[in-house]
Amino acid sequence: MNWESLKSSVEGLQTRGENLQLKIRGLRRRLTLLLAVVGPGLITSNVDNDAGGIAVYSQAGAQYGYALLWALIPMTIALYVTEEMCARMGVITGKGLSDLIREEFGFRPTFFVMITGFFVDLANVVAEFAGVAASMEMFHVSRYISVPIAAILVWVLVLRGTYRQVEVIFLIACGFYVTYIISALLAKPDWLEAAKHVVIPNLHFESGYFLTLTALVGTTIAPWQFFYLQAGFVEKKVGPRQYPQARADVLVGSISCMVIVFFIIVATAATLYVHGQRNVTDAVQAAQALIPLAGKWAGFTFAFGFLNASLFAASILPLSTAHVICEGLGFEAGIDHKFKDAKIFYGLYTLLIAVGAGIILIPHMPIWKIFIFSQVGNGIWLPIVIIFILLLVNRRDLMGEHVNTLTFNIVAWVTSIAMIILTLVLVYTSLFQAAPLPGG
Amino acid sequence: MELYATELMGAEAYDAQGNFVGRVREFFIEPAQATNRLSHFLLSRGRFQPLIARHDQVATFAPGTMRLNVSERALQLYEPNESLLAVRKDLMDQQIIDTRGRKVVRVNDVDLTEMKSNGNVELRVTQVDVGLPGAVRRLLQGVISPGMIRKLQSKLPQSAIRWEFVNLIESDPLRRVKLRITHEKLEDLHPADLAEIIEDLSAAERQGIIASLDEETAAAVLAELDERLTTQIVEKLDPEKAADILEEMAPDAAADLLADLPKETSEELLEEMPGQEADEVRELLAFDPSTAGGMMNTEYVFVGEGSRREEVLAWIRTLELNLDQLDTIVLLDGKAEYSGTVSVASLLLAAPEQRMSELRSEPLLSIAADADEKDVFELFDKYNLRMLTVVDGERRPIGTVTVDDVVSRLVKK
Numbered sequence: 001m002n003w004e005s006l007k008s009s010v011e012g013l014q015t016r017g018e019n020l021q022l023k024i025r026g027l028r029r030r031l032t033l034l035l036a037v038v039g040p041g042l043i044t045s046n047v048d049n050d051a052g053g054i055a056v057y058s059q060a061g062a063q064y065g066y067a068l069l070w071a072l073i074p075m076t077i078a079l080y081v082t083e084e085m086c087a088r089m090g091v092i093t094g095k096g097l098s099d100l101i102r103e104e105f106g107f108r109p110t111f112f113v114m115i116t117g118f119f120v121d122l123a124n125v126v127a128e129f130a131g132v133a134a135s136m137e138m139f140h141v142s143r144y145i146s147v148p149i150a151a152i153l154v155w156v157l158v159l160r161g162t163y164r165q166v167e168v169i170f171l172i173a174c175g176f177y178v179t180y181i182i183s184a185l186l187a188k189p190d191w192l193e194a195a196k197h198v199v200i201p202n203l204h205f206e207s208g209y210f211l212t213l214t215a216l217v218g219t220t221i222a223p224w225q226f227f228y229l230q231a232g233f234v235e236k237k238v239g240p241r242q243y244p245q246a247r248a249d250v251l252v253g254s255i256s257c258m259v260i261v262f263f264i265i266v267a268t269a270a271t272l273y274v275h276g277q278r279n280v281t282d283a284v285q286a287a288q289a290l291i292p293l294a295g296k297w298a299g300f301t302f303a304f305g306f307l308n309a310s311l312f313a314a315s316i317l318p319l320s321t322a323h324v325i326c327e328g329l330g331f332e333a334g335i336d337h338k339f340k341d342a343k344i345f346y347g348l349y350t351l352l353i354a355v356g357a358g359i360i361l362i363p364h365m366p367i368w369k370i371f372i373f374s375q376v377g378n379g380i381w382l383p384i385v386i387i388f389i390l391l392l393v394n395r396r397d398l399m400g401e402h403v404n405t406l407t408f409n410i411v412a413w414v415t416s417i418a419m420i421i422l423t424l425v426l427v428y429t430s431l432f433q434a435a436p437l438p439g440g
Numbered sequence: 441m442e443l444y445a446t447e448l449m450g451a452e453a454y455d456a457q458g459n460f461v462g463r464v465r466e467f468f469i470e471p472a473q474a475t476n477r478l479s480h481f482l483l484s485r486g487r488f489q490p491l492i493a494r495h496d497q498v499a500t501f502a503p504g505t506m507r508l509n510v511s512e513r514a515l516q517l518y519e520p521n522e523s524l525l526a527v528r529k530d531l532m533d534q535q536i537i538d539t540r541g542r543k544v545v546r547v548n549d550v551d552l553t554e555m556k557s558n559g560n561v562e563l564r565v566t567q568v569d570v571g572l573p574g575a576v577r578r579l580l581q582g583v584i585s586p587g588m589i590r591k592l593q594s595k596l597p598q599s600a601i602r603w604e605f606v607n608l609i610e611s612d613p614l615r616r617v618k619l620r621i622t623h624e625k626l627e628d629l630h631p632a633d634l635a636e637i638i639e640d641l642s643a644a645e646r647q648g649i650i651a652s653l654d655e656e657t658a659a660a661v662l663a664e665l666d667e668r669l670t671t672q673i674v675e676k677l678d679p680e681k682a683a684d685i686l687e688e689m690a691p692d693a694a695a696d697l698l699a700d701l702p703k704e705t706s707e708e709l710l711e712e713m714p715g716q717e718a719d720e721v722r723e724l725l726a727f728d729p730s731t732a733g734g735m736m737n738t739e740y741v742f743v744g745e746g747s748r749r750e751e752v753l754a755w756i757r758t759l760e761l762n763l764d765q766l767d768t769i770v771l772l773d774g775k776a777e778y779s780g781t782v783s784v785a786s787l788l789l790a791a792p793e794q795r796m797s798e799l800r801s802e803p804l805l806s807i808a809a810d811a812d813e814k815d816v817f818e819l820f821d822k823y824n825l826r827m828l829t830v831v832d833g834e835r836r837p838i839g840t841v842t843v844d845d846v847v848s849r850l851v852k853k
Contacts, residue, residue, distance in 0.1 A: 094642030102533050107548065107578035239643055239672040330546030330570060 039167050040232025041087060041246070043316070044225045045079060045253030046174040049260050050313035051131025052124075052371065053219040054306050057261050058286035060212050061268030063278045066197035067204060069265060071216055072258045078415045079221060080254040082386065085393045085404070085412065086226045087250045090233035091243045092402045097230045097385075098328030100392050110328045113384060118348075120377030121224055121321040125356030126370045128317060131310030133360050134284040138303045144361060151357035154315045155350065159339075166319075173312040177260045179305035184263040186298035189270030198262070211429055218426040220261070221419055222378050223385040228320035231327070240402075267302060318352035379427035383420040390416060443563065445527055445550035446577045447503040447586055453483050453493065454505065455512045462491060464506060468524035469565065471620040476603050478527070478552065478563040481506070482518055490518040496560050503586040509560055523618040530608070535641070536568065537607040539625040542633045544640040548574025551600060568606055571599025611644035616652065623652050631660035639666060647676055655681075659688035662697065671700045674709075683712030690762070691717070692737040692845070695724035724839075732816050733809035735849065736830045736839030742770040745779045745797040749790045768827040770837050771796055777835040780804045781827065806831045809838060813849060820846050 049057075060068045086097060093100065102110040129147055136146035158166060203209075229250075238246050268286050272278065280286045284303060291299035322345050326333030332342040339346050359365060390412060394403050404412060451464045462483035470479040481493040492515060499509040508515075525531065527550055535544050549569040555562045569577075573593035580589050607625055610616045626634055626649065638646050638661065650658050650673050662670050662685065674682050674697060686694045686709060698706040698721060706725075710718045720738050727733030741759065743752050752769065766784060773779040780800040790799055806829045807816060819828055820843065830839045 092643075094644070094646075102546070106533055107575070111575075111579055237639075237666060237668045237672075239668070241672065241675070329575065330548065332543075 039171060039236065039249065040090075040229050041083065041249035041251070041253035042174055042256065043167070043170045043253070044083065044229040044232065045250075045257035046177060046260070047170075047228075047309075047313050047316050048079070048220050048222065048225060048257055049177065049264075049309055050124075050219075051128050051306070051310040052374070053261075054131075054264060054309055055282045056212070056215045056219045057264040058268045058272075058282070059280055060216055061265035062272035062280045062286060062289075063212060064204065064209060065269040065273040066194050066266070067202040067209070068213060068216065069194060069197040069262065070199070070201040071213055072198060072262055075217060075220055075261075076254050076258040077411075078217070078419060079257065080251055081408075081412050081415050082221065082226065082389070082419075083229055083250045083254060084247060085389055086230040087233055087246050088243065088402055089389075089393055089399070090230035091238050091246050092240055092400070093398055094234060094237075094239075096234050096324070096327045097227045097389070097392075098324045100398070101388050102328050102330075104392060104395070104398075105388070113381075113388070114325045114328050116377070116381050116384075117224065117227075117321060118325060120374060120381050121317055122352055122356060123370050123374030123377055124222070124224070125314060125317050125321075125352050126359045126367070127374050128310045128314035129357045129360045130367050130371075131306060132314065134282065135287075135303050135307035135310060138284050138287060147357050147360050150311055150314065151353050154311070154318070155353050157315060158319055158349065159346070170312065170316065173308060173315075174256075176308040176312075177256075177305060179301040179308070180260055180263045180267065183298045183302040183305070184267040184270070186295055186301070187267045187270040189266045194262075194266050194269070210425075214422045214426045214429070217419060217422045218375065218379065220257070221382070223381040224317065224320055224324070226385060226389060227324040228316065231320070231323055267298070271298075314353075314356070318349050318356070321352055322346075322348040376427045376431060379423040382423050386416045386420065443501055443503065443552045443554065444569075444574075444577060445532065445552060446574075446581050448501070448506070448552070448563075449528065450582070451501075451504050451506050453481070453508060455508045456499070456510055459512060461485070461508070461512050461515070465490070466526055466528045468521075468526055470524055472523060475620075476565045478565070480524060483515070491515040492518045495562050498560055498562075500561055501554060501563065522615055525608075525619050530610075531568070535609060535645075536601075537609060537626065537637055538570075538601045538605060539607050539629065540605040541601065542629060542637065544637055545570040545601065549577055565603045567600040567602045569600045572596040573598060574600075609641060609645045609648070611642075611648040613648065613651065616648065623649060627653060627657045631657065632664045635661050635664035639669065643672065646673060651677060651681065655684045655688045658685045663689055663693045667696070667700060670697055675701060675705055679708055679712050683709050686721070687713055687717050690737055690739060690765075691720040691724055692735070692839075695721050695734075696729070699725060699729055727809060730813050731809065732807045732811045732813065732828075732830050732841060733839070735813060735816060735841045735845050736809070737765075737842065737845070738839045739765070740768075740770055740837075740840045741766065742772055742837060743796060745771040745773055745795070745800070747796055748792065749787060749794050749796075749799075750792040752787065752796065765842065768801075768840070769796075770829050770840065771800060772837070778806050778829055778831050778837045781829060783826075805829070806835075806837070807841075808833075816841055817846060817850065 089095075089097065089100065095103075098110065098114065101113060129150065132150045133143035133147050137143060157169065233246055268280070272280060272286065272289050280289060284306065287299045287303040287306065289299075323333045325331075325348060326342070326345045331344040333345045337345065359370065360367070390404075390409075393399060393412075394409065396403050445467075448464055448467065453461045453464055455461050462485040464481050465484040466482040467478050468480040468482070469475070469477065473479060477495060479495050481498070482490050483493060484490045491512070493506075493508055497508050497510045497514065499507045501507075531547055531550060533547060535546050537543075538545050547568045547570060550565055551567045551569055552563045553566045555564055573596045576593055576596065577589055580592075605625075607623065608619070608621050610619060610621050626637075629637075634657070638649060641649070646669065650661065653661065662673065665673070674685075677685070686697070689697070694717075698709065701709070710722060713721070724734070724736070724738065727736075729735075739762075741756060741761070743755060747755075756766075756769075768784065769782045769787065770778065771780045771782060779797075782796055782799045783801055786799045786801070803823070805819060805823060805825070807819065809830050809832060816828065819825060826843045828841045829837050830841060832838050
């Protein structure tokens with residue numbers, strides 16, 4: 001070995017090291033660029049799997065096994081198509097959905113959309129706190145302890161945090177949905193069978209089957225999420241140049257949401273359905289039934305996932321609602337404002353949490369009536385909101401070249417009409433069926 | 441008498457003979473003529489083409505009715521006109537800037553007042569309503585009688601902005617010129633306040649405001665804005681205008697901004713900038729943003745350590761300086777190497793003949809350009825610094841990091 005070759009090999013290593021450093025720097029830069037955008041889509045889609053949603057998924061799995069899994073792919077598309085329009089509007093116009101409704105349709109329509117939204121969301125908040133109460137009772141914690149603690153936790157989180165901190169906590173909450181994957185693995189399902197059912201529709205021509213299918217769609221796509229999603233991108237100041245990242249965020253969110261739904265249905269299908277325990281009406285019942293069939297951990301992870309989902313939605317819903325109402329009616333809104341600058345915003349936020357949690361604590365309160373109210377409310381509110389979205393996203397003076405293309409419009413209108421019909425069916429059955437449907 | 445735009449919207453219009461003409465669907469202000477007078481009223485007539493009534497053709501107003509002093513035949517047909525400000529379309533429900541309250545607000549209603557002149561009545565805009573009374577009026581108009589609404593709203597807390605403090609937001613530059621919208625009032629605001637206002641607006645509106653500000657104000661506002669927005673704005677600006685604005689910024693702020701832009705855009709802007717400024721910025725761009733070199737500013741005052749106070753003051757007077765930034769002076773020794781700093785406070789109290797070397801601050805601190813920003817923060821914290829000199833490999837000063845750079849970095853973390 002001579003010095004020359006040693007020197008050149010050292011130099012070679014050095015340049016390689018430098019190249020690597022440059023590459024890492026480039027990668028880090030791209031990652032920060034992505035992270036600057038990611039969030040709203042992922043959070044919104046995951047929060048769709050809230051207390052009411054999980055109840056319906058458990059029921060779908062327990063009652064029909066894998067037979068409803070085929071619905072997940074069309075649901076992913078519907079979720080993506082509708083959410084993408086809001087993301088695009090937020091990124092291109094830099095305005096929230098309620099801002100746009102106000103500016104383009106005037107005060108009165110906005111006011112009615114907002115006031116409906118307030119009551120529907122309030123009912124949803126009640127449903128989330130009911131989820132907290134039920135899941136904690138499985139861990140032998142009384143609701144009179146768990147619900148007030150949860151309410152205070154949620155309230156402080158938003159009051160004390162900045163938008164970024166809150167978002168990070170929400171993203172962590174998204175991560176906890178992994179518990180459903182664990183409980184599905186512990187349930188030892190027939191994966192091949194499940195995969196087959198995802199691709200091949202398996203229709204049962206009976207009313208219960210269609211009702212559950214309707215509930216599946218109805219609970220997954222909730223009207224308030226569009227406001228939250230759009231406001232999220234506006235508040236993150238995502239500009240047109242970052243639109244591809246925003247769209248990726250929405251796409252990944254929609255898919256991850258449906259992946260979780262898949263695992264929930266699989267977990268209950270592989271256990272409850274297979275063993276003939278097909279009449280579960282809520283998620284906690286499903287979790288309890290999992291314990292003798294798939295072990296303690298399967299049940300506990302399932303219940304923990306339910307707690308996480310309820311808590312997560314209970315933090316986002318009041319926040320989103322207060323934000324939307326203030327934005328539309330022209331009051332200061334957003335958690336980056338101080339309390340004295342945005343009294344109405346914080347007032348509404350506090351009211352939603354206090355009333356939402358308070359109702360759960362009233363003894364002998366018929367909670368299922370509130371579930372039905374929230375379901376009916378969502379059903380009435382959804383068509384209105386979707387039609388506003390479709391009208392706005394096609395306005396060339398607002399969106400410029402980013403209006404829907406003809407193909408996208410066809411897909412969007414078909415999806416929207418299908419969703420509207422399904423939710424209206426859900427409203428009808430909720431109102432006129434003797435037995436209450438699960439979930440909110 | 442006081443009147444509200446909501447009460448006038450949908451009012452029935454009658455001509456001089458008492459014949460019904462149509463309903464008021466919109467009214468306009470012609471800013472080129474009078475900034476606050478309602479100049480034209482659009483009267484819709486169902487399936488017929490709408491008519492326009494000029495302000496001098498109106499005899500009286502009352503909530504729900506309007507009487508003209510001419511016959512219907514004297515009215516002209518309506519034709520769209522970009523230089524008219526439409527109260528309903530351009531003002532109601534839209535966001536405006538309250539230049540006195542320094543924030544962005546949404547218009548609920550427009551308050552009008554009657555001014556009688558010979559033979560006709562004019563309406564003038566007095567203020568825009570951004571509070572509850574306007575909201576209640578919008579909601580209940582046509583549901584209960586105007587009298588009831590007025591009684592109800594008198595009990596509500598008022599929140600209105602006088603018309604002269606209203607700054608309209610229009611993102612189309614041509615329309616802005618036609619409507620005589622200037623941003624002079626905005627230029628009087630503190631750049632930090634203006635930056636906060638701009639953050640509340642949509643992308644197109646932001647663009648419109650920055651493009652119409654003078655370069656100096658625009659530079660000051662950009663320096664205060666959230667960096668995600670700064671890059672979005674600069675990218676969309678006309679390169680020449682962007683370069684002019686960058687020129688007005690401190691080199692370190694300009695370098696930070698350019699570092700966030702795509703390579704081609706930043707090169708293009710540097711090409712547009714005059715040679716000396718561009719070189720300064722290029723030098724700064726060579727440093728990693730998370731080092732002392734990436735934080736520093738290259739505009740600072742340096743003098744020889746042997747010079748006297750009087751000489752130094754005379755020298756400073758000849759420089760064009762940003763006085764906010766001047767609180768420390770860098771000293772050089774005979775070999776042009778860094779030899780310490782003198783604070784402006786000790787310069788102020790020194791005798792005219794005192795030499796800089798006697799006024800030197802203790803301890804003698806400096807930092808290498810490639811040192812990590814964390815080391816910079818630690819030095820500032822430990823020695824309560826307001827400024828720290830950055831030196832190159834030969835101990836020559838190449839820039840300074842000031843406390844405001846440190847604070848804004850720490851806040852971002």
